Amino acid sequence: MTQFNLSAAKAIIAKAQEKAAELGLKPITVAVLDAGGHVVAMERQDGSSLLRPQIAHGKAFGALSVGAGSRWLNENAVSRPHFVQALNGLAGGNIVPVPGGVLAKDASTGAILGAVGITGDTSENDEACAIAGIAAGGFQPDVG
Numbered sequence: 001m002t003q004f005n006l007s008a009a010k011a012i013i014a015k016a017q018e019k020a021a022e023l024g025l026k027p028i029t030v031a032v033l034d035a036g037g038h039v040v041a042m043e044r045q046d047g048s049s050l051l052r053p054q055i056a057h058g059k060a061f062g063a064l065s066v067g068a069g070s071r072w073l074n075e076n077a078v079s080r081p082h083f084v085q086a087l088n089g090l091a092g093g094n095i096v097p098v099p100g101g102v103l104a105k106d107a108s109t110g111a112i113l114g115a116v117g118i119t120g121d122t123s124e125n126d127e128a129c130a131i132a133g134i135a136a137g138g139f140q141p142d143v144g
């Protein structure tokens with residue numbers, strides 16, 4: 001099993017930033033959380049706006065909170081807004097229910113090892129960068 005540690009988090013961030021550059025995206029902020037919701041690493045590109053670290057964290061934290069990528073949260077915010085609102089209340093307002101929060105799973109067991117939250121461009125582009133980073137780190141991405 002590949003370890004989900006600081007070295008892996010740095011590799012995920014580097015690949016996510018590389019993908020953002022390849023796509024010509026606005027500056028991104030990347031938060032990498034372990035399975036317990038603790039920040040392993042976070043990096044904010046020059047030019048990222050003020051709340052980007054909190055947004056990136058909220059996307060990853062939301063994914064970990066429900067055991068599904070934040071795309072699932074986004075879909076439920078539309079179909080069951082009362083549920084997502086209650087969930088976010090329980091989480092102290094720390095969940096950002098839009099795509100860009102992607103679970104990182106062990107490729108062989110499917111165990112959740114952590115999550116990556118990215119913000120800075122469109123939610124779909126943020127998600128694409130998270131997927132690229134997680135896959136490059138040797139983990140299985142799960143967008144929900």
